[in-house]
Amino acid sequence: MGLTRRQFTLSTLATTAFTMTGLGLSQGPALAATNTAYLMTYFTESPNQSAANYGLHLAVSRDGLNWSPLNQNNPVVTPTAGQLGLRDPYIYRKQDGTFVVVATDLKGLNFGLTSQYLHVWDSVDLSSFTGYRRIQMHTYGSSVHTWAPTVFWDASRGQYGIVYSANTTTDLFLVNYTSDFRTVGPPQTYFSPGFPILDADIRVSGGVTYMYYKNLANGNIYGARSNTGAPNSFTTYTSGLRQGTAIEGSHLVPRNDGGGWWLWGDSFGPINNDMYMWTTNNVGANSWSVLNQRDYTPPINSKHGSVVGITEAEYNAAVNRWGLPNWVRLKSSNLPDYYVRHSNNAVRIDPYPFDPHQDQLWRMVPGLADSAAVSFESVNRPGYFIRHSGYVAQLGVNDGSATFRADATFYRTAGLADSAWTSLRSYNFPDRYLRHAGQVLRIDPLSSSSSANDRQDATFRLTS
Incomplete structure (x- = not known):
């Protein structure tokens, strides 16, 4: 009206x-x-x-x-x-x-x-x-x-x-x-x-x-x-x-x-x-x-x-x-009561609830290496981002280097296990996706032909 x-x-x-x-x-x-x-x-x-x-x-x-x-x-x-x-x-x-x-x-x-x-x-x-x-x-x-x-x-x-x-x-x-x-x-x-x-x-x-x-x-x-x-x-x-x-x-x-x-x-x-x-x-x-x-x-x-x-x-x-939230959470597809969080600089998934609850809150910003991609900055540790090192995800402080920017940048794609959800493809290792394994996040080579379990591990809902 x-x-x-x-x-x-x-x-x-x-x-x-x-x-x-x-x-x-x-x-x-x-x-x-x-x-x-x-x-x-x-x-x-x-x-x-x-x-x-x-x-x-x-x-x-x-x-x-x-x-x-x-x-x-x-x-x-x-x-x-x-x-x-x-x-x-x-x-x-x-x-x-x-x-x-x-x-x-x-x-x-x-x-x-x-x-x-x-x-x-x-x-x-x-x-x-x-x-x-x-x-x-x-x-x-x-x-x-x-x-x-x-x-x-x-x-x-x-x-x-x-x-x-x-x-x-x-x-x-x-x-x-x-x-x-x-x-x-x-x-x-x-x-x-x-x-x-x-x-x-x-x-x-x-x-x-x-x-x-x-x-x-x-x-x-x-x-x-x-x-x-x-x-x-x-x-x-x-x-x-x-x-x-x-x-x-x-x-x-x-x-x-x-x-x-x-x-x-x-x-x-x-x-x-x-x-x-x-x-x-x-x-x-x-x-x-x-x-x-x-x-x-x-x-x-x-x-x-x-x-x-x-x-x-x-x-x-x-x-x-x-106003809507200025942060997102990453919810696991196959462990839906688990959310991506940082703990002692490790990046992992844990069952909600936990404290500090802010450990699961991320500011999704334009990719540090490519603005068409995304990077995830910690809400309660500003200046720290999800990045991979040796293929393992960790929380790291942005040192401004090209290597850090590349390691902390991911492309949003349709979820490998569910196209309504999201998968995150590495910027500098484009055949690898962010996934959980033993509750720890890492980047591994994945595709539509990967096992159903692997594709589930790499699928998240970006939610608030």
Whole structure:
């Protein structure tokens, strides 16, 4: 339409029919537009907590699978009240087409600290987050937490439900209803199935309310559903789901193209800093399939994310305001949880996460020996580049010599194992490609007739 969200008055927003292509969600009146991308909110942690940050982080994705952090993976806003930090931020598109973010009032890993409040922000087009406030969800004692909120529109009530994890008589879900995310009704028990539960996520589709949650008794994620979305009306309909050693933070995402649904799960704790995914063509069936980690790349160090479909105008507003990363990561094709990093001047692949996490960040610059090629400069050791010496890759300081420039220059080619990915051919040994062998990177002679394993070893995704 050529207009940004700012150019519409609130009265226009309130009266314009809104269609979210492929979602089948009950969204109500809002701006008529098609979602072409996705936005994720999250906080960050890493194994030794050097990357821990409990402000609101954003990332964008065109395909819903591979993500680019905004603002160089720094927070766009940070709470200024309560415990001065957030966890579990949840972004939701309201009936008027604008956004609200609700988040747990908790900073760090001291889960013994509890709060009766949630953090809240508003956003019109994702270029700013304003109206910061906290809303009190209950008046239970200081031992009762208010964790991991999710939001849904209850059409029968004409109100939003805010569902969150609490521990009153047991670990269960409470709900408060609101019209404005400023005042809320009294808490009600929303779901208490007879065993302890955590981390609800709720979507309404085709007149059915779907809720995914963690069963604390066995550590698995399950899906439940209700024809009304009313408190205490849900029936569990899926088998237990789990990837990794421990999982929580389930998040249900309808695809913009209408081709199905994704389910995200978050590994527990900063040491296990992975996000996992499943996919299905039918959210109402017990038919989730595990997605290979090769097929998706969460934002670096991200924890307990939430995802919303966004329009082209909203994508551009967010990117123009906050900026895309000025670095890349190199993800292994055949070991997709491994990334290229430097360690003691060696260049190798290691499983993510690790600290310092900056060891895997590279500035991809015009090739030192040929500007049509590329070179990779370390972000946390400026002036040091990936180069080969004796065919083995290492991190070396640019001494300005012709030999160094040649050793540090690579041509990007279609991936030898997957043309949608990338292989890196040596500038001065044009029959050799950068590949991993025993986790160490080196350059070896390779071609399309090389073994499948060798071609996989030389194939990477350049991602952020």
